[in-house]
Amino acid sequence: MKELFKDILSVEGVKGVILFSSQGEVIFKMFLSAIPEEPETRDWALFFDSVSNVRESDLIFEEGRIYIRKTELGFLVILMNSSAPVALVRLNCDVLLPSLKPAKTSKGLGRFFKR
Secondary structure: OOOOOOOOOOOOOOOEEEEEEEOOOOOEEEOOOOOOHHHHOOOOHHHHHHOOOOOOOEEOOOEEEEEEHHHHHHHEEEEEEEOOOOOHHHHHHHHHHHHHHOOOOHHHHHHOOOO
16 A cells, blocks of 8 residues: 555655545554654544545645545545645545545456456
8 A cells, every 4th residue: 555655655745644444543654754643542533524525625734734635445634744735746646546446346247247
């Protein structure tokens, strides 16, 4: 999974990436520098429940920015400097999202007749 996020992490100003499930569990995380607290120590389910109808969000703070993107697995959270190029991050997310689809299991005879 690390390979999937290399393009996002290579954007100047990006500090890290966290992929959460819809229930708020951490699926993947990678940070380019040390963080003061691990994301698993928080309960994210309430936050993601409140933004469940939002496709994407860009939260801007004094010291940085958080870009949140809804995926089929849950939510992708990207931590950035305030000067990071958000358009480039969005573009990389658009390219990445098809790769983040959950695996489909085939049932019955349909698995023999794949296209």
